[in-house]
Amino acid sequence: MIRLKNVHKAFGNNAVLNGVDLHVPKGESMVIIGGSGTGKSVTLKCILGLVKPDIGTITVADKDIKDGDRDALLSRFGMLFQGGALFDSMPVWQNIAFRLVQSGVSTDEARALAIEKLRRVGLKPDVADRFPAELSGGMQKRVGLARAIAADPEIIFFDEPTTGLDPIMAGVINDLIREIVVEMGATAMTITHDMSSVRAIADRVAMLHDGTIKWTGTVTEMDTTGDPYVHQFINGLSEGPIAAIR
Amino acid sequence: MIRSATLLLGSTGRAVLNAIGAIGAVALFAAQTIGQIARPPFYWREFVSACITIGYFSLPVVGLTALFTGGALALQIYAGGARFNAEAVVPSIVAIGMVRELGPVLGGLMVAARVASSIAAEIGTMKVTEQIDALVTLSTNPMKYLTVPRVLAATLTVPVLVLIGDIIGIMGGYLVGTSRLGFNAAAYLQNTADFLEFWDIASGLVKGAVFGFIVALMGCYFGMTSGRGAQGVGAATKAAVVAASVLILAANYILTEAFFTA
Structure with a gap:
């Protein structure tokens, strides 16, 4: 479904991606792990076209993302941003139904769908008329999730879905993501350094370090692999090939 | 060395x-x-909202600026004119000065202070909180959704603000002229009307449209190119106001040359 071949990206002298090769088959939930500043977010942004790779090709359903109608391509995606990225000038229901309203769906229909999606992520309908600033961090994540799934996308990206949440709320969000991805049959890509998220969400895991994929495998393989990068990362060791101070 | x-x-x-x-x-x-x-598409809702925010809510500050400027201008021209027995020119100079220069320039600068800063801060905050990236992933062009409605709204509403400012400024001169300087009310208004030409007013409105375009464009540009964090948004806001103000003054000179020295 999604394939990255030899993707490079540098910002000035700072090379962030140094030849990323990755394949995410249709319907699979891929989680990319790696330390801060290793290029996880840039990888997702390259696929979405928010950042233009310097070298390399990215294909979605065997079509190069540079070719064809970009809006049509993006309509296949849903994205949960790290900080929610909810539009603070509009109420929750308009955030969730944003794409639908822009595509000409009537206000009543869009609002009803937004409330349905709110229920799906465990929020009550009265949240619909509140503004994002009035919600807790966990509620904002749920609203962000509702917005990501509002148009029933084929591909969903989750950027650090549990950052800033307490462990219980993080568990709730992880379970919700897993349920929704399975229920929708969507292809999912998640970037995180929260190992509880990895174990709850992933079909397969990819380890990104120094702008390249160092290892890929299933969650079970991750626990037993002898790869020094993965071993150091999942066990939170300060000694190993990944420098503790970067 | x-x-x-x-x-x-x-x-x-x-x-x-x-x-x-x-x-x-x-x-x-x-x-x-x-x-x-x-x-297409054109975001009408965003446009109407921008017209209200930029135009309607700027009325008090533009109106007060014009009122006090008109009054002060009447006093200055009266005092200056008295040096060569030309006190009678107060109504016509106040009117011409307001509609050609002070109305558009001071109105533009007040709108720059109020609007360029708020646009830059709003869009800059949207950028650093990834709301602009979110717009893109929701198949919405940020340039169309954020910039076009604001720039168009400012270009169309600032001339209206300038026109209202012109009227209030002339009224400020009238109030000072009739209450403090001893002008006859009817004669003051007659004098104002007699010496004011259509092009005096129209040139000020054209200036207002250009200044409105500059204000919103600077707000949007610096917001969209804002750096990270609170410091980045603060720097973008400051840069937007400074750039808009300097460009308004520069554009005012160029337009005045173009309109009145040919």
Whole structure:
């Protein structure tokens, strides 16, 4: 479904991606792990076209993302941003139904769908008329999730879905993501350094370090692999090939 | 000595190149904005909201500025005119001064302070909180959704603000002229009407449209190119106000040359 071949990206002298090769088959939930500043977010942004790779090709359903109608391509995606990225000038229901309203769906229909999606992520309908600033961090994540799934996308990206949440709320969000991805049959890509998220969400895991994929495998393989990068990362060791101070 | 000279030349060269680069980037942004105006979709709701925020809510500050400026102008012209027995020119000079220069320039500067800063802060915050990236992933062009409605709204509403400011400014001169300087009310108004020409008013309105375009464009440009964090948004806001103010004054000179010296 999604394939990255030899993707490079540098910002000035700072090379962030140094030849990323990755394949995410249709319907699979891929989680990319790696330390801060290793290029996880840039990888997702390259696929979405928010950042233009310097070298390399990215294909979605065997079509190069540079070719064809970009809006049509993006309509296949849903994205949960790290900080929610909810539009603070509009109420929750308009955030969730944003794409639908822009595509000409009537206000009543869009609002009803937004409330349905709110229920799906465990929020009550009265949240619909509140503004994002009035919600807790966990509620904002749920609203962000509702917005990501509002148009029933084929591909969903989750950027650090549990950052800033307490462990219980993080568990709730992880379970919700897993349920929704399975229920929708969507292809999912998640970037995180929260190992509880990895174990709850992933079909397969990819380890990104120094702008390249160092290892890929299933969650079970991750626990037993002898790869020094993965071993150091999942066990939170300060000694190993990944420098503790970067 | 040679090393110091080289360093000085190097830093001067870098500053010049950066300045040229910035001018090019702003010009490109302006061209992209204009290019997007005619292309669908047009976000009417955003446009109406921007008209209210930029135009309607700027009325008090523009009105008060015009009122006090008109009054002060009447006092100054009366005092200056008294030196060569020309006190009678107060109504006509107040009117011409307000509609040609002070109405558009001071109105533009007040709108720059109020609107360029708020647009830059709003869009800058949207950028650093990834709301602009979110717009893109929701198949919405940020230039069309954020920039075009604001630039168009400012270009259309600032001339209206200038017109209202002109009327209030002339009224300020009238109030001071009749209450403090001993002018006859009817004669003051008659004098104002007699000497004011259509082009005096129209040129001020054209200036207002140009200044409105500059204000919103600077707010949007610096918001869209804002750096990270609170510091980045603060710097973008300051840069938007400074750039809008300087460009308004520069554009005012160029337009005055074009309108009145041909």
